[in-house]
Amino acid sequence: MNAPIVEMRGIDKSFGPVRALVNVNLRLMPGEVLGLVGDNSAGKSTLMKILTGAYQRDSGEIFIDGKTVHFKSPHESRDLGIEMIYQDFALCGNLDVGQNIFLGRWPKRFGLFVDRAKMHHDAREILDRLKVDVNSVYQKVESLSGGRQQSVAIARAISFDPKVVIFDEPTANLSVTATKRLLETIAELKRHNVAQIIISHRMNDIFEVGDRVMVLKRGRNVGERLIAETTEKEVLELIVSGVPETAATELVA
């Protein structure tokens, strides 16, 4: 098997007296869809924020493509092809779809002025390539529905040509059809060999598109299963009553 694209080893993180993460390990292969599950306050989001550089780890190591990294901000992880899609999408509602897709890197003319024509044209292209249904690139994002807002956020992430995409509770606020569309998008990304981590409470979503599931409990690894070889019931039991020892059952392959 080829080398993992992301590897996190022995991550520790404390917030004051609270130990949010204790010796957590994570491995992600290229093109793999990893479900990250666990109860509230299990440390899922904290682990991902450490991966993107939004938080700094106290100890442990992170390897991207086998090279050790130490991100100080999300911008640095973006440069190495890691994109995160936040639960609230992190979009500017007062700007239009095109402006949001190119947020912070608007195409320029004469090095100073924003080239709006090019921006909207390119935004349209990106949306078409992704087969995302957003009517107009001139529409303000806040007037879109939740699912469409997420489409814009995904389009924005994809436009960076990432190697890893992290979804934080992607289906939490979506309707049934929007969820279906999202799962299709995830499968589409997988075909393009983009590795994905999905933080979710909804087990059936992960079982539909995931390859592997990893369980955290109170900031510790408590188990890891291949989707093909496990059941929702078993994963739920890990979430509720897993202990660090069960993590030893990790796939040896």
Place this chain on the structure above:
Amino acid sequence: MTISAAAPAPATPPREMGREGALIFGGWEIGLIVVMALLYAGGLYLNPAFFGSTDALFSVLRDASRYGVMAVGMTFVLVNKELDLSVGSTFGLTATFFGMLFAPSYFDLGLWTAVIWCLVLGLVIGLINGFFVTILEVPAFIATLTMLFIGRGVILGLTGGKNIAFELKALGTSGFFPLGEINGLGFNNQIIAFLIIAAIGAVALAYTSVGWTTYATGGNEQAARYAGINTRFVRIRSYVLSSLCAVIAGLMNVAQSKDADPQFGLGAELIAIASVIVGGAAIFGGRGRVIGSCLGAIFVGLIDKVLREGVPITRTIDLGGGETATVAAVAQLPPGAVPAFLGVVLILAVLIEPWLVRRRLIPRFWAWLRRRPPPPVPDLGGIAITGVQTRGANVQARGLGKRGLVAFFYRRDAAAVMLMIALWLFGWWARPDFWEGLDNSFSILLAFSEIALLAVGLAFVMANGDIDLSVGSVLALSGATAAVVMKDTNLGPLVAAVAAISVGMLAGVINGWLTAYVGLPSFIATLGTFYWARGIGSSIVAGTQLNGFPESFNLIGHSLLELLTVFGMAPTHGFWLAIAKAVSVQTIFVLLVALIAGIVLAHTTYGQMVYAVGGNERAASFAGVNTRRVRFTALLISATCAAFAGVIYDAFYRSFIPTAGQLRELDAISSIIIGGGSIFGGYGTMIGAMAGAAVLTLIRQLMSLQIILRDGSSFVLPQQWQNVFIGLILICAVIGDIWLRQNNILGQWFGRARRAEEAAAPAKEAEA
């Protein structure tokens, strides 16, 4: 392996830790008392004659007791995560109101009738504040700041700036006025009143459901609401308490002074807020105790007293012929120094929480002194989560795909442009003889340029979600600087202008640093500047005659015709003469600045960053925008524009007075909001800001029109009532923005009406 093989270890229940110690006097209050003791010792050293007596202690306590009463009410407001800037004017309004009702020269009512009407006044003001803030969702600082200005305007309008005296009648009345007098024990009864109110407030906040619901609402309003607390009621109640406390303080004041001065309570809101924050309350809500606030009031009152009493010095006077004499004198600070200092105190007090407490500066400094490794700063977590704002989109979405004039009507700034045209036409209809004159156009454009220049800068600040309350004060500070440099030195007008603009920019740097890098809410940082900039401005001009600037400087404020005459290029007739008469140098300058700023805001990446930060600061930050620098720059631009306005002010009026630019922040903020900006940020265009400024100018101009009545007499609205009116316009604009533009309330009503009609239609058919 199965899960059951590894049974989870039995969890040990967390140990009950018991309650925190020292509840009456936390560490904070002890520290405050120590600092106060040191301050009093300082006063004793500087002015032993005054501070050495018990009279001094009692007079400090007497003055502090009025602020203390206000601070008790303000504590409830701040714990609720709100702000009440109107208490100072409520205080003054109480005095005026009481004076007018009680004084023989006005209504000559009975004592208790007057007192009761004052309390009713406080109740009404509190209810209005609460109504605006909670029901209409106007941001607290805007609603109460407007209330402050309206209150001041009403005071001036009612009294005409004159003192109302009722000492003789007061002497003949018993029962109320001893409140402000010295009792048999040698101290003023106001101190007793203060202690009683403080005790009631402390018990109410700490031990009753009134206080607990207040803390819950301030800590997490949503959670409190879900828990069944009527948070709107709690918030309105805190405003009512605050207003009533201000009324009681105002009554204490008239009981002592036995007259009503329109200056009463000027800047008292600052002292009340500073007291509460110095007393340990957090500006971010949920924390604060009445005991701390009362100590804070005594502390701020003490500073006030130390500053006002001055330092005794000996002055050597040359009597001529080699003879000298030493005379004892008191070096007092120039007027304006006290508010300036209090503005600084406010900012420093607000800084205590994020810097001293959260970043653990004291333990780290202590460790550094002992050469130990410093304790780690606790990770404060990421940026607070703010979702995509789902406001204000309805109109835009409906405007999609429209072209030409129709598309224009869907723009947020369309209303301002149409209103501008309508107002001009109205003026033309009302007084065509006067309105068509070039003089009128000239004065409209002049008045426009001051408001417009402030609006240019403010458009940036408000588009990225901040606010700059200090523009009028920075205008005064820069104007004062230019005036002083020209009069007291012979460096010439160019140096004066550069110095003035530099000083203004420095104020902008301070605003921007405090807001963007220290993390204060912009309304607090700029509120501090609002006071200190004007205070410093008026203190540096004290004692200088501020007119008679060089003619070359004054040309900035003159018409183009005069400038062209200097160069011998004046047009002699026709259209160009009319233009040259109507347009002044500053108007051209302002339009040029607006043009450049408009291009920057609409078409450059910086402008895009401003809107992105205003829309969702976290998203912008994740997208690689340096949000701090964007916000810093916007506040700097705003202060720079205000500084330009200050220089132009001097040139136009050919003199400087310390009240320059007073209330101008009101006009500028109104301009932006009328012009399509939002008090929550993310919106606003330069065209809208200019149209909004024009609307404000025209309203002021129309209000000062001499209206000729049918019987031949004429009527002009006095200036102070105009300010009240402008305040009302600001409130209306904010409410209109929130309810019409953002919540699309009209669209909802029409939609509901249409749906009701549609539902009714088949029923009618069925009937038929």
